Amino acid sequence: MTPTLFIDRDGTLIEEPADEQVDRLDKVRLVAGVVPALLSLKAAGFRFVMVTNQDGLGTPSFPEPAFRSVHEFVLGLFASQGIGFAAVLICPHRASDGCDCRKPGTGMLKLAAREHAIDLSRSFVVGDRYGDIELARNAGAKSILVQTGYGAGELEWHAAKWTVQPDHVAETLTEATEWILRQPR
Ligand SMILES: [Mg+2]
Numbered sequence: 001m002t003p004t005l006f007i008d009r010d011g012t013l014i015e016e017p018a019d020e021q022v023d024r025l026d027k028v029r030l031v032a033g034v035v036p037a038l039l040s041l042k043a044a045g046f047r048f049v050m051v052t053n054q055d056g057l058g059t060p061s062f063p064e065p066a067f068r069s070v071h072e073f074v075l076g077l078f079a080s081q082g083i084g085f086a087a088v089l090i091c092p093h094r095a096s097d098g099c100d101c102r103k104p105g106t107g108m109l110k111l112a113a114r115e116h117a118i119d120l121s122r123s124f125v126v127g128d129r130y131g132d133i134e135l136a137r138n139a140g141a142k143s144i145l146v147q148t149g150y151g152a153g154e155l156e157w158h159a160a161k162w163t164v165q166p167d168h169v170a171e172t173l174t175e176a177t178e179w180i181l182r183q184p185r
């Protein structure tokens with residue numbers, strides 16, 4: 001079965017701006033090294049699924065068209081480098097909406113698993129927030145916290161009270177990739 005890496009977007013693949021909304025092209029910055037990292041995973045047979053929480057997407061404070069055009073630009077940038085995503089899943093809800101797709105809820109992973117015959121127990125989740133780690137745990141996947149985006153702060157300020165620890169903590173997606181490739185599959 002094709003191994004799958006579920007990847008957070010903001011703070012993991014692209015930098016997260018201070019206002020947490022990537023809604024203009026001039027806010028788009030790739031996190032350093034992500035393209036070669038993903039290409040090495042692709043060469044090892046991995047498939048990618050993007051999973052991102054976009055709080056309040058489609059509300060007046062975060063209009064859908066602004067998000068959409070930038071998001072398509074980002075996907076196009078990755079595609080131009082040979083990196084495609086089997087699925088791109090977005091939770092537009094806020095925590096107070098009580099949906100089951102908002103990470104660390106497993107709705108997005110379960111949907112992808114059904115549609116693409118993914119074995120979650122043999123999958124990895126990488127992200128820069130504790131919610132990405134809880135997501136992996138909730139779905140029965142392995143977790144990697146990267147110290148890009150909010151990752152370093154999460155580790156420094158909050159890790160002591162986490163009830164779930166990451167399977168691996170990596171400086172960057174490059175280092176995360178090296179660890180993933182060392183795991184039994
Ligand atoms: Mg993130």
Ligand SMILES: [Zn+2]
Pocket residue numbers: 091092093099100101102
């Ligand atoms: Zn949701």
